[in-house]
Amino acid sequence: MDTKLLIAFILLTGLLACSKELMETFKGFERPSNFPNPEYHFNNNEITRAKFELGRKLFYEPRFSRDNTISCGTCHIQSAGFTHHGHDVSHGIDDLLGKRNSPPIMNLAWRKDFFWDGGVFDMDLQPVVPIMNPVEMDETIPNVIRKLEEHPEYPSLFNEAFGSPGIDTERIMKAFSQFMAMVISSNSKYDKVMRNEGAKFTDEEEKGYRLFQQHCGSCHKEPLFTDESFRNNGIGIGYNNDQGRYEVTLNEKDMYTFKVPSLRNLSYTSPYMHDGRFIKLDAVLDHYAESIRDTPNLDPLLRGNLPLSPEDKLFILAFLKTLDDPGFVTDKRFAEQ
Amino acid sequence: MNKIWLLLVIIGMATACKKEESGPIDSDELASLSVEFDNIVGPQNLQLNTGSYTNAKGETFSVSILQYFISNIKVTRTNGTEYVVPQDSSYFLIRESDPNSRFAKVKVPVGDYSGLEFVLGVDSLRSTMDISDRKGVLDPAGGMEDGMYWGWNSGYIFFKMEGVSPQAPVDPSGQNKFRYHIGGFGGYSAPTINNIKTFSIDLKHGGVAKVRTDRESNIHLMVDVQKVFNGSHQVSIAENPTVMFSAYSVNIANNFEGMFHHHHTEN
Structure with missing residues (x-):
């Protein structure tokens, strides 16, 4: 075999291996083979690495609460299957109590509606509820946008994720949904x-x-x-x-x-x-x-x-x-x- | 040749005459039309907080917040042809606290209009659209105090009126307040109350709207919020100080009928 060809072949294989590794680090949304088709409208919110990572950061961001103490992750703890382990009902801002048990963030892409009463029919509209609930985060979204705009990292993260500068309700909600839709439990x-x-x-x-x-x-x-x-x-x-x-x-x-x-x-x-x-x-x-x-x-x-x-x-x-x-x-x- | 000349002259004169008369010009060219929502209480102008009014039940009240959605505007020419304003440009939040918000401004083809139709509220289709189609006044991010969106039960508040009445029982905040938040688009996956109301206003008596490119016609409507209490169903503040997402809200929504009155048109 020609030496040059061999070298080229080895280099090519190496390149392929590299790109394969890159792909393995972020695969986007994958339906587990034993699961049905998801309910979430991915056509309106195609999963990308930048948006998913932004959504994850927002999920753990306490600035969504009035006094910057409560994040989504406060009542949805990963080690507790994204629930508020040990709490019959959750305590939010100022330790105020809610009226229902915090449900798990898990396989939400297959959900038709959200909350124990199904009052929200689109995942993109879900985060509005805990943010504005006076016993959970007690904050307004215009305030949150202001806080995120003043943050050293968020303006550039939103720019990177959405391809242009700007933070608004739609972008925040779409990023949240990217994270929520990707939190899949299918390997029991x-x-x-x-x-x-x-x-x-x-x-x-x-x-x-x-x-x-x-x-x-x-x-x-x-x-x-x-x-x-x-x-x-x-x-x-x-x-x-x-x-x-x-x-x-x-x-x-x-x-x-x-x-x-x-x-x-x-x-x-x-x-x-x-x-x-x-x-x-x-x-x-x-x-x-x-x-x-x-x-x-x-x-x-x-x-x-x-x-x-x-x-x-x-x-x-x-x-x-x-x-x-x-x-x-x-x-x-x-x-x- | 002479005949053709003559024809051209006649056409020219006809066009000139038309212009002078400023008579009905129908064209596809779009021009501004304004619809003014002038809030009143019975025979009085509405004055937030300071005005005092009495309803049919004899209860006195003042109004601290009044705001509502107007959407899906449609107009009808005197010759019967209809024009539907593109939906994306047809959502308005009228807020008594912001005088500029009382005008719903749309673009419609040049012409004379004798009919106006609109929805009080937000149609069910828009109420279920992707969040990317809910910008401006439809942004679900509105604040808790004067927001027009129910997060917990996805949907818009169509009509919000709050105020104080000595007849209202003391609420947990220590005030004698009444709070009416009326909404309900019929439900997404399960049917529920539908308080979307469509209104058709005849403009012939108050004056047709002459829409032209060089000016803005303004249809001046009076919106009598006294009707909220004094419609086909008489509402008592004492008995129903808080009406939000509930079966009773249908009574208030039904009272909206007769709330809109065409006063005049400024052409």
Whole structure:
């Protein structure tokens, strides 16, 4: 073989390897092969590295709160599956309390609507709520824009991400969505079993999976473990008489219904339910097996307690553990840099 | 040849005559049209904070905030042809605290207009559009105090009126305030209240709007906010001091009918 050709070939291979490495550091949005197509409108907000990184920085930016103390990451902690671990309801600015449990930032690209009551139907409009809520960040977006404009880094970061100078509502929201849409949890043991990547359920997990499919799977639909519907799961009316979905539809049939939450990463996201009333998963299963309460609009699928023996509950718990994604809660791409 | 000359002269004269008369000129050329929203309370001009008024229930009140969206303007010529203002240029936030905001200024083809139509509120289509199509007055970033957007239940507040009334119960802030924030575009994924209201105003009695390139016609509307209380449903401040996203808000939205009156047109 010609020496020159060989050298050229080696150089070319080297170049390819380099570019491959670069590509591997940022891949944009990738749908996990066992997930359906996403709901988010990526055509209006194509993922780029600069926008994603800007969104991540904004997510951890306390300037979004009135006194620069609270960031999104305050109540959505990565190690807690992006929830406010240990808090039934969250405390925001001045330690004021909200009325609902902080939900996980996870697989949001597949969500049709946001919040426990589904009051927001577009991810781009979601951040407006905590920013302006007087018990969360209590800030106005015009104020935030002013603070970001005065910051030494943000003006150039926005310029870089959007191709021209300027910070406005649209750009802030689109950057936030880039981060939120990319925070994907899809590498639990369950996923690896489903994708035939070599992992196998233990006997207990397998039994738990069967029981899960029989008793839980119609609402906590695979693979996202929610069917995105709003239901009253019989936990009874909370102390604050939270009316749930009714507050945004004014439809009596929605009274006391809440969004069915995903069951991924439960080991990190205690406490459970819209008001965080259950600290342990045992209590959640005990509720379904023993103490479903008949309040208005109780879900028809939950008329009567679920027939779960103590052993069944242990199997289900074993299966639920397979939905934990330890790589997700430690993924450096999602962490404050 | 002579005949052609004659024809040209006649056409020339006809055109000249038309100009002199300033009669109906219909063309596709766009010119300014202004619609003025002049807020009043019954027989009185509205004065923020200082004016005192009485509703049909005998309750006295003052107004501290009054603002509303006007959108989707459509005009009809005296010959019946319609023109819809391009939607992107057809959203206005009328705020009593800012005198300049009382004019909704649009561009429409030159002509004589006897009909005006607009929406009080923001149509459902725009209410669900991508955030890149919500600039200016539609920016969801409006502040909490005088903002016109509900974050928690994505949608615009179409009409906001707040004020003080001795008949209003003391609120948690220690004031006797009433607060009416009326919105609801019908719901995105589930149907709910729809308080979008469309108004058709006949301009024939108050004067048609003669839209020309060399001036700006102004349609002067009186907006009687007394009707908010005294419409088909009589609203009591004492019984309903706070009306926001609720089933009751439909009663107030229905009262908007009859709130707009064409007073005159300045051509």
